[in-house]
Amino acid sequence: MHELAIATNIADAVCERAAGRPVHRVTVRIGALTAVVPEAMRWCFTLAVEGTVADGADLEIEHRAGAGRCRACGAEFPCADLILLCPCGSADVEVTAGRELQIVSMEVADVRHLRL
Numbered sequence: 341m342h343e344l345a346i347a348t349n350i351a352d353a354v355c356e357r358a359a360g361r362p363v364h365r366v367t368v369r370i371g372a373l374t375a376v377v378p379e380a381m382r383w384c385f386t387l388a389v390e391g392t393v394a395d396g397a398d399l400e401i402e403h404r405a406g407a408g409r410c411r412a413c414g415a416e417f418p419c420a421d422l423i424l425l426c427p428c429g430s431a432d433v434e435v436t437a438g439r440e441l442q443i444v445s446m447e448v449a450d451v452r453h454l455r456l
């Protein structure tokens with residue numbers, strides 16, 4: 341379950357930037373090709389922030405669809421999963437979207453909205 345490792349990294353980063361202020365909400369962007377399961381992510385985040393300044397914070401997840409571009413024929417197409425195959429049959433595909441995994445913003449107790 342790689343969500344726990346990711347959630348722990350996110351929790352660490354959030355707590356570091358919060359610098360002791362309680363965190364109410366964290367927004368993360370997760371691409372479709374990261375193989376992160378949103379429900380598992382939510383659960384792991386809840387565990388990861390337990391006892392920290394972000395304990396009880398809401399986790400907002402922004403989804404990003406996957407997309408790829410074929411190096412063989414130049415076609416751009418949506419990718420639903422990690423099997424990257426162009427409609428032309430080539431597997432020489434460059435991922436152009438869907439690998440996002442980042443903290444977009446967080447809300448701390450003094451109602452400041454931090455863009456990261």
Ligand SMILES: [Zn+2]
Nearest residue numbers: 410413426428
């Ligand atoms: Zn192609």
